[in-house]
Amino acid sequence: xxxxxxxxxxxxVLNVNQLILxxxxxxxCQKIKEIRxxxxxxxxxxxxxKEYYLQNKEHILNRTNKYAKKNRKKIKERLKNYxxxxxxxxxxxxxxxxxxxxxxxx
Numbered sequence: 001x002x003x004x005x006x007x008x009x010x011x012x013v014l015n016v017n018q019l020i021l022x023x024x025x026x027x028x029c030q031k032i033k034e035i036r037x038x039x040x041x042x043x044x045x046x047x048x049x050k051e052y053y054l055q056n057k058e059h060i061l062n063r064t065n066k067y068a069k070k071n072r073k074k075i076k077e078r079l080k081n082y083x084x085x086x087x088x089x090x091x092x093x094x095x096x097x098x099x100x101x102x103x104x105x106x
Contacts (some may be wrong), residue, residue, distance in 0.1 A: 028052070 050062035
């Protein structure tokens with residue numbers, strides 16, 4: 001059945017689409033890398049992102065602190081809502097960590 005030209009064409013399109021979904025071009029180093037070498041929603045690969053952060057660490061931390069001071073209520077409300085939505089999952093995680101710590105202490 002793979003001998004039919006339409007099927008072969010469709011298979012090659014699917015293969016190209018799969019390839020496109022597994023690689024991405026870094027906007028900084030211009031290298032084509034696998035998608036797992038990128039963080040979510042970024043155009044820079046992890047390696048370039050780390051280098052950028054190290055070069056601009058002071059500026060990034062200042063900007064982050066400035067935002068946090070200016071938006072305390074907003075951040076507090078967002079964290080409160082997150083806790084209310086994910087309460088059970090957070091409690092389970094806390095219990096797991098606590099059990100591990102108690103186990104290490106004995």
